[in-house]
Amino acid sequence: MAGSGNEQSNGSTPRCIPCLAEYNEPDEDAGCFERLKYAFMCPPHGKVAMWISKILAAVAIWGTFWAILGDEALPGGNFFSILVLIYACVIAAALVELTPFPSLLGMLLVGFCLRNIPKIDVGRDIDKSWASTLRTIALVVILIRAGSGLDPNALKKVKWMALRLAFFPCVVEAAVDAVIAHFLLDFPWMWAFVMGFVFSAVSPAVVVPSMIGVQERGLGVDEGIPTLLIAACSVNDVIAISGFGIVLGMSFSNANLIYNIFHGPLELVIGVAFGVFSGVLFWFIPNKNSKNLLMYRFIMVTAFGLLATFGFRVAKFPGAGALGTLIMAFVAGIGWRHRGWTSTDYPIKGVLAKCWKVFQPLLFGLIGNAVSIENLQSGDIGIGVGMLFIGLAARLAVTFLSSFGMDFNLKEKLFITISWLPKATVQAAIGPVALDTARQENASEDVIAIATSILTFAVLSILITAPLGAAGIGLTAPILLKKSTRVDVDEDVEALESKESEKQDHHLNGVNNPAFQNSQSDVSVSEVITTKF
Template identity: 45%
Template sequence: MPFSLIDLTTQWFREPGVVKSYLLFLSGQKTASKPSEYCGKLLGYKPHGFSASVITKGLLGLLVFGVVWAVTGPACLPGQNLFGLVILFLSAVCGGKLISVFRLPRTPPVPALLGMLLAGVVLRNVPYVTDAVYIDQNWSAALRNVSLAVILTRAGLGLNAAALRRLKAVCVRVAVGPCLTEACTVAVVAHFLLELPWIWSFMLGFVLAAVSPAVVVPSMLLLQSEGFGVQKGVPTLLMAAGSFDDILAITGFTTCLGIAFGTGSTWMNVGKGVLEVLAGVLAGGVMGLLLHFLPSEDQSDVVLRRCCLLLGLSVFSVFGSLAAGLGGAGGLCTLVLAFIAGLSWAEQKAPVAAVVGRFWDIFQPLLFGLIGAEINISSLSAYTVGLGVSTLCVGLLVRVLVTFCMVLFAGFNVKEKIFISLAWMPKATVQAAIGSTALDMSRSAGDEQLQIYGLDVLTVAVLAILITAPIGALAIGLSGPKLLQQDTHTLAGHTHTHTHTHTHISYEHTPHVCCFMIRV
């Protein structure tokens, strides 16, 4: 389209070179392009948005591999341990991103941890890839223990003493009742179906009894931001009760773990399990008080020093308890340590929690990727998987029914009771954190029979994540607007009236989770 005289005059003052080329083109002459002009245009182009994000992340991935290869040399070649760890980490990160992209419209995003888990399973079970991606079992166990220390540190910092004091009876019932009943139900079913010893059956029961804050908390915050269930306090109830549900499950698991790997009489093993719980609480309290005094607030980089001491003591607690023969004490010690430290720091714990959250962003792909890499599909029989799924389903059914009973006299209507029961199903992070602990200790003990039991526990835990995490997220997102009342509140300058309308929630932007719950 030809330019007018006014357009050419205006453009001349802005880009005289372009106008000159245009006039030469009209006169039939060839434009004399200079290489410098093309270089200038090339340098002037800067990628942005999605393309820039993809290029940056791809470059970072290549840089991670390149740095490790430059430092270690042949140890980072295919078939070596470091190569396997780097590829697993990058694959888990990509898997988490991909699983979050593919979702149904108007539904909550599928937890990224599911993609990380599947990435590990794929790397372990694809021919030729499995041979190239080798991971030493000692390295795998050590990295999972470090991840456990980080996640429990984050959990302890997320607890709020004021919320503990404000807990009502219904919150205690929702936290304790379903957890204990599901643990006992799974223990009985697993003993007869999977033929596990009683102590291992209860260990599996407590592994499966924990609800997943990684699924529940973001979904509750989304519903709460739209006003669903706010008047009755449904989101607050579930977020508060989830913390104590997880603590109870972890405590029960560590007790059973101490009994299972103890020597001597049954009563001696029971006493050892109780001793591990007491030792973990006592040691965590002492180290937490230590962090109340050190480092002092007048020191430079106090946040960095607090983070180093907190994470260092947490990792030391987990590995130190294993070295001392009190493997069940490490997890509780870390949890109590972080809680006491955060309590003493009060408002100043937020920067520390943010740094610990960044560490979790690094260790989360490692944890779930390594958990998935432990599952060898060729060694699993359909019979074992079927029994594991049956055990899981029976436990979930009992959990849903008991949860409904626990809120019968709490002032909720029938729809709200159904929603609370459905929202109390998802399992993910705690199962990944503690599901492999028994297998690692069995390998350290060198007992092949115990390794079989440990692999059964891990297999059922992985099945629980694969089945309940996506189903739970979808159940919360789809049933919330239909079963909960939308209350009067102000959101972005607009007032929403109390209504029963089935409003769709936008899940495009998940809010940052900042609450007193366990953020994992």
């Protein structure tokens, strides 16, 4: 028999055959039990091999920390708690991905449980300064992704439509929430607007993947709706983060009224100046013909983003750091697209996406871990939830009105309105910043209590709106949007998925191949649908 020959040549005995995957591949019509049995055969393969690799890596990382830090890596130590949080969030995200809800919900819930459930509350052992620093680093990754994700060509196409959808709903919701917070929660006006801008951002973590899914199904692409919403989502976050940073800086200013009035515009000017200067600098440094160009550009933009975010916070201009990082990534991207990279061949997106996979469980886990159940028992929680829904109602109404004047029918306008519902990434990123800043500034107990309430409300807004928004987009897209007149969208997507994967692997290896950089044939899954329509 052929199988016997293979056994003898490989030195295996007949007893091993029932355990070897190569001899026991299931048929196409095999049942669940046969496929499950095959998944655990040797050598490890498929998802089982992936999880074994992750578990071994996790054990090795923990062992390294224990060898270096000793008790800090044992139960009750800071590093042990951080590692448990990360691993638990990764597992929770994998489980939630099997449902229609976004994976960030699992991470938030795990972080909350690891702080508040007795006997497993290892999250209480995480050092607050470490948590603050790690959240800030994750914020830098988000800002760089948001800035580099703004495609100038796409923005030119949607122009004022994207700006209208980004600006008016954001500002109106921030104002409505601020008025409610001031009169019902007794927040000072500055802190009321801090919370308003935290609430006013739409979530790219929910909207962008959902819109890519809508594109891949060929829904609304003839009208350019997914492209419009992806662009408007990024601009909306820029407005919300900028407003948040400026108002937060004014909240901690102890100078006179005139200085406070000019502090916000000054912070805006400083952030824009830093972003433009450093972004233009990266057009020429490193040189476009350098070896490992992608690696050097990634290191430079990340290093400057960290410097801006942490440095301007020390200089009492925290908003300038976030705004400067956003603008830096955007301006740098403009030059990189003109100097070799293109909108369809923009490899740093793949690197940032992989970085986000590392920092996403850390960020959302730490956010959930920052909320204590004692705060949720506060009498202000009901007012906060009511404020969230009132602000959402105002936001959705303004979004619907802002869609008038565009060439969309009533159903498409309703879909655009529903798409502006979810909140997640920005709330997770900037929600804790007010509390971290208050602690660093040695603020009064009243100010720290207000900042804690803002963080608690931000987490509640994620838990409420993220699943509603994700489910709303997925369920209403087939009903409210027209199917593309093209019939080969799915074939285009399937044919290009493998090319996209190979292209990102090529770039991640740091190879600077001019012929590859100038190639116009390989495009991403999302770009092929956008550009062809």
